[in-house]
Amino acid sequence: MTPIRIDALQYANWSRKIFEQMRDGGxxxxxxxxxxxxxxxEAVLNVEAWNEMFLRHTxxxxxxxxxxxxxxxxxxxxxxxxxxxQTAQPIEDDLGLxxxxxxxxxxxxxxxxxxxxxxxxxxxxxxDTGLTRMxxxxxxxxxxxxxxxxxxxxxxxxxxxxxxxxxxxIAITHANPHWWHPALRNKSDxxxxxxxxxxxxxxxxLYPHHLKDGSDCSLESFSGMVAxxxxxxxxxxxxxxxxxxxxxxxxxxxxMRNGRWTRDLDFGEGSAAQAGFxxxxxWFADNTGFDAIARGLSQVGFDDGEIAGIMGENWLRFWEDAxxxxx
Amino acid sequence: MTPIRIDALQYANWSRKIFEQMRDGGxxxxxxxxxxxxxxxEAVLNVEAWNEMFLRHTxxxxxxxxxxxxxxxxxxxxxxxxxxxQTAQPIEDDLGLxxxxxxxxxxxxxxxxxxxxxxxxxxxxxxDTGLTRMxxxxxxxxxxxxxxxxxxxxxxxxxxxxxxxxxxxIAITHANPHWWHPALRNKSDxxxxxxxxxxxxxxxxLYPHHLKDGSDCSLESFSGMVAxxxxxxxxxxxxxxxxxxxxxxxxxxxxMRNGRWTRDLDFGEGSAAQAGFxxxxxWFADNTGFDAIARGLSQVGFDDGEIAGIMGENWLRFWEDAxxxxx
Numbered sequence: 001m002t003p004i005r006i007d008a009l010q011y012a013n014w015s016r017k018i019f020e021q022m023r024d025g026g027x028x029x030x031x032x033x034x035x036x037x038x039x040x041x042e043a044v045l046n047v048e049a050w051n052e053m054f055l056r057h058t059x060x061x062x063x064x065x066x067x068x069x070x071x072x073x074x075x076x077x078x079x080x081x082x083x084x085x086q087t088a089q090p091i092e093d094d095l096g097l098x099x100x101x102x103x104x105x106x107x108x109x110x111x112x113x114x115x116x117x118x119x120x121x122x123x124x125x126x127x128d129t130g131l132t133r134m135x136x137x138x139x140x141x142x143x144x145x146x147x148x149x150x151x152x153x154x155x156x157x158x159x160x161x162x163x164x165x166x167x168x169x170i171a172i173t174h175a176n177p178h179w180w181h182p183a184l185r186n187k188s189d190x191x192x193x194x195x196x197x198x199x200x201x202x203x204x205x206l207y208p209h210h211l212k213d214g215s216d217c218s219l220e221s222f223s224g225m226v227a228x229x230x231x232x233x234x235x236x237x238x239x240x241x242x243x244x245x246x247x248x249x250x251x252x253x254x255x256m257r258n259g260r261w262t263r264d265l266d267f268g269e270g271s272a273a274q275a276g277f278x279x280x281x282x283w284f285a286d287n288t289g290f291d292a293i294a295r296g297l298s299q300v301g302f303d304d305g306e307i308a309g310i311m312g313e314n315w316l317r318f319w320e321d322a323x324x325x326x327x
Numbered sequence: 328m329t330p331i332r333i334d335a336l337q338y339a340n341w342s343r344k345i346f347e348q349m350r351d352g353g354x355x356x357x358x359x360x361x362x363x364x365x366x367x368x369e370a371v372l373n374v375e376a377w378n379e380m381f382l383r384h385t386x387x388x389x390x391x392x393x394x395x396x397x398x399x400x401x402x403x404x405x406x407x408x409x410x411x412x413q414t415a416q417p418i419e420d421d422l423g424l425x426x427x428x429x430x431x432x433x434x435x436x437x438x439x440x441x442x443x444x445x446x447x448x449x450x451x452x453x454x455d456t457g458l459t460r461m462x463x464x465x466x467x468x469x470x471x472x473x474x475x476x477x478x479x480x481x482x483x484x485x486x487x488x489x490x491x492x493x494x495x496x497i498a499i500t501h502a503n504p505h506w507w508h509p510a511l512r513n514k515s516d517x518x519x520x521x522x523x524x525x526x527x528x529x530x531x532x533l534y535p536h537h538l539k540d541g542s543d544c545s546l547e548s549f550s551g552m553v554a555x556x557x558x559x560x561x562x563x564x565x566x567x568x569x570x571x572x573x574x575x576x577x578x579x580x581x582x583m584r585n586g587r588w589t590r591d592l593d594f595g596e597g598s599a600a601q602a603g604f605x606x607x608x609x610w611f612a613d614n615t616g617f618d619a620i621a622r623g624l625s626q627v628g629f630d631d632g633e634i635a636g637i638m639g640e641n642w643l644r645f646w647e648d649a650x651x652x653x654x
Contacts, residue, residue: 096375
């Protein structure tokens with residue numbers, strides 16, 4: 001059996017084809033986004049749609065709520081699906097909804113997407129005011145329940161405050177280092193250092209806007225960045241969070257960026273000229289691209305143990321603790 | 328340790344006092360109503376309120392989702408709380424919400440309260456048209472998921488059709504035989520016979536409108552009814568479902584009867600002259616009244632095994648299977 005492989009973020013246009021590619025790519029667990037700007041009720045509808053997929057594709061996927069579930073899925077030859085939100089909208093202004101969502105299987109939540117939320121500041125706001133009053137309550141409640149705080153889309157100060165305020169390690173599930181590719185969504189050395197020194201994890205993204213040279217980013221360049229990050233932060237604190245949005249129509253990236261909050265069209269990391277989803281690098285077009293990443297990591301000198309960690313074991317070890325309620 | 332005691336229906340104005348009385352009365356598990364006319368979101372708010380109670384009174388109560396949880400609660404010296412609905416309103420017109428509710432701990436649902444629902448006909452309607460199209464789908468889905476169909480407030484034909492259509496035994500959690508006290512809410516011999524012959528259970532009610540002589544009903548009269556029912560239907564098919572609404576203000580019975588569906592005031596089993604909650608019989612004013620019932624059953628000649636069954640073991644055995652998903 002190959003070492004475990006985990007993707008800490010995908011938001012694909014789910015289909016049997018994609019679930020088969022997960023199996024072909026040896027991907028044992030995927031953190032899937034089930035909500036961006038959805039209300040509580042709308043996000044529940046998305047769970048209902050997943051429940052149907054679990055029934056229809058029960059030979060390929062299964063729900064997972066713990067590291068043990070991920071291991072069980074692997075033993076069964078299925079891919080474990082872990083639910084997460086990219087905004088805090090599905091908890092509305094109601095702290096009690098976090099426990100409800102835990103019962104419904106949600107395990108990872110971003111405190112913000114690109115905008116100011118009720119909890120913290122997103123990376124596209126002009127001013128970053130850090131954790132709000134409710135934000136601190138939500139961090140403490142997520143710590144209590146065993147839910148992972150994800151700051152992938154959050155602004156610098158908010159992220160540093162979440163790391164500091166949280167009594168448990170947090171995550172950046174999908175982003176790259178700013179020193180490799182200075183995109184607004186990529187993270188400063190200061191943030192990644194604070195995150196990993198507190199026991200947190202970062203998942204490296206394969207989304208072209210996060211990559212040096214975008215869609216033309218080479219496997220060597222990506223693997224070299226991972227090697228440098230491993231030296232800086234430790235090979236046990238890093239993993240993959242591909243941000244793969246496979247087979248999605250461009251209307252979906254418009255929804256991700258604009259939700260229902262604006263009358264002016266927001267292009268996020270894109271532009272009016274390049275408004276849609278960018279093309280994936282040819283070595284990571286779908287879940288079978290995990291083979292290429294493993295090969296790339298080997299070529300830049302990682303040993304088998306380090307590769308196994310980065311490809312999945314690090315996330316599994318992190319989840320082992322992070323998904324359990326505080327004792 | 329005394330034999331297990333289970334109450335298959337209460338809707339009290341929950342307080343530490345009442346949870347202490349559950350312990351004093353040796354009540355190991357209670358099926359509590361968490362929704363009458365509440366929408367999905369409102370019923371979720373009620374779960375949130377219960378989550379707070381579980382935190383505040385963790386020494387007295389705990390959530391339960393299976394017969395094993397009931398046994399664990401008993402071993403811990405706590406009362407197991409099982410969630411149920413008295414209408415189908417919290418699933419709206421959305422079959423997928425049943426699986427959501429199962430994850431949130433709901434285990435027992437009435438297909439109707441007193442009125443026509445999307446699923447079947449309530450006992451106060453002039454015409455009883457039986458299971459609707461959606462009603463049949465809901466019965467099948469509840470069968471699949473391991474949720475108990477409760478027809479306590481439903482009309483005769485609807486109840487008979489639910490018994491017939493369901494592939495698993497169903498329940499009437501709180502009602503009495505019509506032959507003992509011919510109230511509209513009490514059940515015909517035909518219904519109780521069909522129910523129990525199909526492996527279902529009936530819980531006998533201590534709500535005065537369901538009792539012969541109402542608030543003045545004697546323990547002897549009630550116990551005699553149970554003895555006659557045991558002869559007719561089997562001592563293993565009957566239990567207690569007290570319908571205790573302890574410490575509730577009369578505004579709550581008005582809500583139960585009227586919800587938001589009427590401009591004219593409906594008095595249900597009461598009347599304009601007696602609009603509020605009726606007074607409980609003096610031998611069953613709260614959970615400590617379970618001692619009186621056990622005594623009454625002994626006095627009418629039940630043996631210890633039969634008493635243990637009626638007081639709780641029958642419900643536990645029924646739940647053992649009924650709360651598990653179909654295999």
